[in-house]
Amino acid sequence: MDGSIDETLALFVADSTQQLDVLEGQLLALERDPADHAALDALFRAAHTIKGNAAVVQLGEVEWFAHVTESVLERLRSGELLAGCELITLLLACSDHLRYLVTNASFGADASPAFAEEDRARLIGLLVPWLGDELEEVAPHSDATPRRSEEDCWHISLQPGFEALRQGLDPLNFLRHLETLGRLHSLRVVDDEIPPSEGFDPEACYLRFEVLLDTGADKQAIEDVFSFMRDACTLQIEPPASQLDDWVDRLDSLPEDELQTGEMLVRVGALTPDELASGLRAQRGGEGSGPIGRILVDEGFVPPQVVDAALRRQDEIKTALQREAAQLRVSAERLDQLVNSLAGMQGSLAQLAQRGTRVSAVEMVALQHALEKARRLAEGLRMARFGEQFRRFHRLVRDASLELGKRADLLVSGGEVEMDRAVADALGDVLMHLLRNAIDHGIEAPDVRQAAGKPAHGSLSVSIKSQADWVLLRVSDDGAGVDLARVRAAAEARGLLAADQLADEVSLLAQLFAPGFSTAERLSHYSGRGVGLDAVRAAIHALGGEIKLQSRSGQGCCFEIRVPAAPPQSALPALHAAA
Amino acid sequence: MSSVAVPEELTLHQVRAITPHLIDLARSGDALALDLSGVCHIDTAGMQLLLAIRREAARACTPLALENPSPAVSELLSFYRLDRVLASYIVSEPA
Numbered sequence: 059m060d061g062s063i064d065e066t067l068a069l070f071v072a073d074s075t076q077q078l079d080v081l082e083g084q085l086l087a088l089e090r091d092p093a094d095h096a097a098l099d100a101l102f103r104a105a106h107t108i109k110g111n112a113a114v115v116q117l118g119e120v121e122w123f124a125h126v127t128e129s130v131l132e133r134l135r136s137g138e139l140l141a142g143c144e145l146i147t148l149l150l151a152c153s154d155h156l157r158y159l160v161t162n163a164s165f166g167a168d169a170s171p172a173f174a175e176e177d178r179a180r181l182i183g184l185l186v187p188w189l190g191d192e193l194e195e196v197a198p199h200s201d202a203t204p205r206r207s208e209e210d211c212w213h214i215s216l217q218p219g220f221e222a223l224r225q226g227l228d229p230l231n232f233l234r235h236l237e238t239l240g241r242l243h244s245l246r247v248v249d250d251e252i253p254p255s256e257g258f259d260p261e262a263c264y265l266r267f268e269v270l271l272d273t274g275a276d277k278q279a280i281e282d283v284f285s286f287m288r289d290a291c292t293l294q295i296e297p298p299a300s301q302l303d304d305w306v307d308r309l310d311s312l313p314e315d316e317l318q319t320g321e322m323l324v325r326v327g328a329l330t331p332d333e334l335a336s337g338l339r340a341q342r343g344g345e346g347s348g349p350i351g352r353i354l355v356d357e358g359f360v361p362p363q364v365v366d367a368a369l370r371r372q373d374e375i376k377t378a379l380q381r382e383a384a385q386l387r388v389s390a391e392r393l394d395q396l397v398n399s400l401a402g403m404q405g406s407l408a409q410l411a412q413r414g415t416r417v418s419a420v421e422m423v424a425l426q427h428a429l430e431k432a433r434r435l436a437e438g439l440r441m442a443r444f445g446e447q448f449r450r451f452h453r454l455v456r457d458a459s460l461e462l463g464k465r466a467d468l469l470v471s472g473g474e475v476e477m478d479r480a481v482a483d484a485l486g487d488v489l490m491h492l493l494r495n496a497i498d499h500g501i502e503a504p505d506v507r508q509a510a511g512k513p514a515h516g517s518l519s520v521s522i523k524s525q526a527d528w529v530l531l532r533v534s535d536d537g538a539g540v541d542l543a544r545v546r547a548a549a550e551a552r553g554l555l556a557a558d559q560l561a562d563e564v565s566l567l568a569q570l571f572a573p574g575f576s577t578a579e580r581l582s583h584y585s586g587r588g589v590g591l592d593a594v595r596a597a598i599h600a601l602g603g604e605i606k607l608q609s610r611s612g613q614g615c616c617f618e619i620r621v622p623a624a625p626p627q628s629a630l631p632a633l634h635a636a637a
Numbered sequence: 638m639s640s641v642a643v644p645e646e647l648t649l650h651q652v653r654a655i656t657p658h659l660i661d662l663a664r665s666g667d668a669l670a671l672d673l674s675g676v677c678h679i680d681t682a683g684m685q686l687l688l689a690i691r692r693e694a695a696r697a698c699t700p701l702a703l704e705n706p707s708p709a710v711s712e713l714l715s716f717y718r719l720d721r722v723l724a725s726y727i728v729s730e731p732a
Contacts, residue, residue: 245718249688255660260652
């Protein structure tokens with residue numbers, strides 16, 4: 059790739075990223091007010107611009123997908139469609155997909171497109187009902203080739219629990235149900251465990267079933283067949299060889315988001331959320347408490363080569379993110395100011411040179427001032443407005459509350475506060491974490507809130523201001539507050555507190571920041587994954603700052619964070635590495 | 638040689654009642670014929686009992702015959718792919 063193409067591509071990526079920010083922001087605006095014509099126009103323009111630019115740099119895939127997205131937006135604008143929650147969710151996913159394609163373009167073509175294809179096929183399937191007459195343009199991808207041989211089958215090993223039959227869970231029903239997914243290539247009843255006559259209880263279950271299933275269904279669909287007996291059986295689902303390659307391919311092309319091993323495996327379909335939960339329980343249960351990847355292999359949930367592929371990709375992503383962090387995004391406006399200032403100085407110097415006389419003291423001082431100004435402008439290139447972080451906060455609040463069946467509004471203030479971009483990004487990550495926690499654990503379900511005399515919509519707020527050499531942040535919610543009794547119980551269970559030991563509110567709240575501490579009884583997509591407030595506190599300490607938590611039962615939580623506006627220079631490389 | 642007609646219901650709720658007697662016969666060493674023609678309902682517990690009887694019979698060198706499996710029995714054995722596994726025990730009279 060020669061230099062000029064590289065430059066054009068970089069321009070395309072920068073511009074499209076900006077357009078995608080608009081797209082996402084305006085979709086959220088449209089959701090708040092479906093009749094917002096300004097938002098509709100802006101949305102349409104953004105998609106159209108991306109499409110046009112993609113055509114210029116010959117990225118057919120981006121152009122085509124932007125076109126499909128634009129078609130739906132056009133129908134929205136003309137009033138044929140209404141911007142409901144479902145459609146906005148879909149369009150946000152389309153915007154994510156475009157962002158992935160655009161980011162991928164900036165790295166050249168080194169990622170395999172397996173994940174993108176999968177994602178696109180899924181999105182197109184969802185978009186079809188909204189496309190109207192444009193339907194013919196998007197040929198649906200069909201993937202229903204029947205499989206034949208043994209090595210193309212899923213291997214399912216089902217061991218019903220000893221009590222399964224007595225509990226009315228006859229494996230026959232589940233195995234018959236399995237036939238609805240495909241063809242039972244073979245079924246073997248293993249009766250080795252039936253004890254000699256004296257010990258034989260005819261109502262207990264001693265059997266194990268080994269099934270080879272020929273199906274195009276995925277792992278989750280197979281697991282779902284057994285959902286009623288999930289807790290009353292041992293279930294292992296091993297993929298066919300072809301599926302294995304497919305998972306590895308998909309892992310290799312996962313977008314460059316920082317994900318935990320388990321999440322990556324769930325994302326490509328190699329692991330079901332139930333299996334992950336069970337693996338994490340085993341990990342917490344302390345049976346060796348090794349890395350999650352090894353536990354998942356030991357439990358027979360994921361083949362070792364797939365876990366290896368996930369770990370490999372995780373390293374790649376980490377390296378890519380570090381590389382990206384080492385580059386500096388700068389605002390075009392600031393760069394223009396710097397260039398103008400340098401050009402001005404150059405002009406002055408040229409005039410002086412032409413005149414050919416000695417430079418006066420006044421002129422010298424003026425030049426020094428100009429140089430000083432240029433230096434400040436150059437330093438300022440590192441700075442970013444914190445408001446740039448708000449877009450992802452709004453998106454998170456929207457997606458997380460939707461998924462968790464809650465309602466929450468986010469209020470932000472202080473977007474104009476400026477700081478080093480690395481600091482802004484690191485604080486942004488911390489706030490994402492706190493907001494996620496607040497929605498998952500703080501904000502109650504709408505009916506619970508109403509029963510407690512609160513508005514059904516929870517409210518979250520993020521405010522930031524600068525004070526002398528410090529940046530002060532507040533993240534608060536009007537949820538249930540921290541359940542101190544549960545914190546106490548969890549702390550006792552972990553041996554951090556003795557049962558008879560007195561502990562006041564402050565010291566209990568401090569427990570929340572202990573490494574690995576969790577009161578989560580269940581796992582959700584959003585939290586309880588073992589990365590807790592300890593990580594948040596570590597991030598804030600790395601910035602030379604501190605974090606405090608206040609909680610009022612029934613009224614909510616408030617985190618107060620303060621960090622130096624200019625972090626210790628030594629912290630910056632570490633910050634980039636942690637990004 | 639004992640011949641036993643297996644009752645209509647060979648299911649979870651009935652197996653406990655018939656198990657001791659059938660297992661005793663399987664361990665006796667005398668040839669045992671189970672008449673399965675009258676079985677209307679059979680579930681996994683019923684099938685497991687047949688497998689347990691087969692194991693006991695094999696241990697005690699008791700000759701075992703599974704006679705005239707009813708449609709319900711045949712259907713279940715065929716679903717579980719046991720019709721081939723048990724082929725040497727199954728005796729069907731020509732209709």
